[in-house]
Amino acid sequence: MSMKLETRFQHEYLEEFEDGECIFEEGDTGRDLFIIQLGSVQIRKKTTSKEIEMTIFNKGDFFGDMALLQSLPRYAAAYAVGKTRLLILKPAGFLLKIRRDPTFAFEMLQQLSYRVKLSNDRLLELINRHQIPVDEVQKLLKTIGGGHTNDEGKPQ
Amino acid sequence: MITSIQTDRLVVISDLHLGNPFSNAKKKVIPFLKWAAAEKFDLCINGDGLEIAQASFAKIAFEVPEFFRVLGEFKRAGREVYYITGNHDIALEHFLEDWGVMKVAPFLNVQSGATRVRIEHGHIYDPFFVKYPVLYEHLTQFAGLLLKVNPGLYKLWISFEKWSSYRRAKKSGIVGERPHFREAAEELSRRGFDSIVFGHTHHAGHKQLDNGSYYFNTGSWMLTPFYAKIENGSVSLEEWKEPARLRRSP
Numbered sequence: 001m002s003m004k005l006e007t008r009f010q011h012e013y014l015e016e017f018e019d020g021e022c023i024f025e026e027g028d029t030g031r032d033l034f035i036i037q038l039g040s041v042q043i044r045k046k047t048t049s050k051e052i053e054m055t056i057f058n059k060g061d062f063f064g065d066m067a068l069l070q071s072l073p074r075y076a077a078a079y080a081v082g083k084t085r086l087l088i089l090k091p092a093g094f095l096l097k098i099r100r101d102p103t104f105a106f107e108m109l110q111q112l113s114y115r116v117k118l119s120n121d122r123l124l125e126l127i128n129r130h131q132i133p134v135d136e137v138q139k140l141l142k143t144i145g146g147g148h149t150n151d152e153g154k155p156q
Numbered sequence: 157m158i159t160s161i162q163t164d165r166l167v168v169i170s171d172l173h174l175g176n177p178f179s180n181a182k183k184k185v186i187p188f189l190k191w192a193a194a195e196k197f198d199l200c201i202n203g204d205g206l207e208i209a210q211a212s213f214a215k216i217a218f219e220v221p222e223f224f225r226v227l228g229e230f231k232r233a234g235r236e237v238y239y240i241t242g243n244h245d246i247a248l249e250h251f252l253e254d255w256g257v258m259k260v261a262p263f264l265n266v267q268s269g270a271t272r273v274r275i276e277h278g279h280i281y282d283p284f285f286v287k288y289p290v291l292y293e294h295l296t297q298f299a300g301l302l303l304k305v306n307p308g309l310y311k312l313w314i315s316f317e318k319w320s321s322y323r324r325a326k327k328s329g330i331v332g333e334r335p336h337f338r339e340a341a342e343e344l345s346r347r348g349f350d351s352i353v354f355g356h357t358h359h360a361g362h363k364q365l366d367n368g369s370y371y372f373n374t375g376s377w378m379l380t381p382f383y384a385k386i387e388n389g390s391v392s393l394e395e396w397k398e399p400a401r402l403r404r405s406p
Contacts, residue, residue, distance in 0.1 A: 037348045060265065060272055060348040087346050101343045102280060103263055110159065 011093025017080035024064070028074040031091045034064045039084030045076040056081065062108065068094060158259050161238070162267045163198045168275055168384040170202035170355025171376035173244060174223060175216035176300075178307040179207065181377035182219060186226055188381065188396050193229035197385075200264060202355045202374060203242025203277025206252075209293070210244070210300030227257050238264055242277040242356060243285060244296075269389025271350045278354030278373075281340035314358060314379065330373050332359030338371055345369035351391040353384050362393050 002017045014037065017023060024030055026046055034041070036059050043054045043063065054076055057063050066075050068091055089097055098105045120141075127137050169188070172181040192199055206216055230237045237258040241249050253260040263276040279285050285292045302309055318332040329338035334357075341352040342365050351370045360375025360382040372393050375382045381396035 035347050037346065087348075101340070101347070103276065103344075104347065106262065107159070107265075110157075 009093060009096065011090040011096065013088055015086050015088055017084045017086065019080060019082050019084075021080045021084075023078040023080060023084075023086070024074050026074055026077045029067075030064075030074065031067050031071065032064055033062060033068045033089040033091075033094060034078070035062045035087040035089070036060060037085040037087050040081040041084060041086075042079045042081050043076045044079065051077075062111070065108070065112065157261060158238075159261050159263060160265045160267070161198075161236075163236075163386070164268060164388050165196060165235075166198040166200055166266060166268065166386040167192050168200045168202050168353055168374055168386070169205075169377060169381075170277065170374045171204045171242070171358055171378065172201070173204055173207040173210075173376070173378055175211040175219045176207035176303075176378075177211065177215065178303050178310060179378050181381075182223065184381045184396065184398075185377055186222060187398050188383070189223075189226040190229065191399065193226070193233045193235065196233055196235055198236045198238070199227070199230055200238040200240065200275055201258075202240050202275055202353065203279070204244040204355065204376075205239060205242075206245045206248055208245055208247050209296050210303070216248075224255070224257060231257070240264060240275060240277055243279040243282075243292075265349075266386060268386050268391075271386075271389035271391065272348055273351045273353060273386055273391060274344050274349040275353045275384075276344075278337055278340070278356040281336050281354075282356065283334065283336050310378070317359065330357070330359050330361035330363055330371075332361075333357045333373065337373070338363060338365070341365060341369075341371035342367070345371075351386075353391070360393065 002015050002021060002023075004013060004015050017039075023034065023041065026044075036057055038059060040059070041057045041061075041063060043057065044051050045054050063078060064074075066072050068089075123140065126132075127140075169185070172185055173179040174182055174185075189199065206220065208216065227237050239252055239258045239260045240263060241260065245252075249260055252258060263274065266273040266275060314332065321329075321332055321334070329335050337354055337357060341354065344352050345365055345367055349369060351372060353372045353374060355374050355376070357373055358376035358379060360373055360380060362370060362372045364370055370391065372384050372391065374384050374393070383394055383396055385392050385394050
């Protein structure tokens with residue numbers, strides 16, 4: 001059973017979770033951002049055949065950024081590993097947090113940049129392994145690189 | 157850019173202001189660096205190691221060759237040197253990086269054992285620096301001129317800061333500092349840092365924060381040579397006293 005600990009600002013609070021407890025489910029509509037103060041968090045994603053572990057986040061890491069920044073439903077589920085304490089930022093508190101703690105924005109960009117590179121590397125590895133045609137690869141990379149493309153993969 | 161490291165042994169110093177005619181830090185810091193390299197510590201210079209805001213490049217070029225030679229001893233001992241930029245040396249950022257002796261960063265997140273430590277110069281939490289950056293720069297240059305007239309004015313200013321903040325700091329922070337630095341440390345600690353180490357204010361000290369984390373300031377080697385020692389997850393603030401065996405060596 002999770003426990004709300006304290007509220008320092010209106011848009012920011014601490015919450016504790018027991019081992020294995022669900023923080024949010026895949027598809028949930030929450031918009032909060034989570035920073036791990038204590039413990040770890042496992043991120044799990046459903047596939048057509050089974051649920052897979054995508055990653056483990058540790059003390060100091062953040063997660064939930066996709067829902068916050070893009071207003072998307074939760075892309076994957078999050079579960080506490082061991083006793084876990086989270087600093088939870090509500091969307092309205094995000095900019096205030098950056099104002100009080102500007103290096104948080106720097107670290108967030110750094111981690112997001114790292115995750116993009118990791119995704120690209122994994123994709124390229126798959127492409128090489130399965131020898132996908134060059135045209136298909138370029139179409140994919142343009143999409144991943146943030147370029148807006150239409151249904152045929154051409155820049156708009 | 158590296159901002160996260162793991163280490164079992166690290167010493168942190170700040171605010172040497174080498175190149176500033178009023179900095180007498182070099183004669184104290186050289187033996188310290190030799191000792192730290194011999195003891196196989198990594199080194200972090202937490203901002204304002206060199207002075208370009210109040211001194212010329214020629215002064216730095218005259219002052220630092222011995223300093224850089226000693227930094228080479230860390231490499232030879234298989235240890236690392238990290239340099240965090242401050243407000244008096246930020247113009248030298250790329251120059252320092254290209255030198256290749258050290259890794260330059262805006263801040264460091266250090267994992268030592270189970271402990272997470274944030275090391276940052278701290279000038280971005282200085283309300284005057286943030287609100288009036290142009291005025292701050294002009295006043296820094298003007299202060300440099302005043303110090304040419306009388307270097308003693310600097311110590312007078314530090315004493316004034318201590319006196320004016322004494323009653324407030326006894327409760328809320330390190331004596332001499334404005335409360336913004338403790339508040340910034342508190343904010344960082346909420347992101348899972350067990351200790352936070354700043355420089356910039358030239359007021360050395362430490363304080364336990366409300367949530368149990370610790371805030372350290374390593375002060376300035378222009379005043380008293382303090383350093384933060386991070387060893388297998390334990391963080392402490394120490395004053396450098398030259399060991400006798402080092403004093404005797406030529």
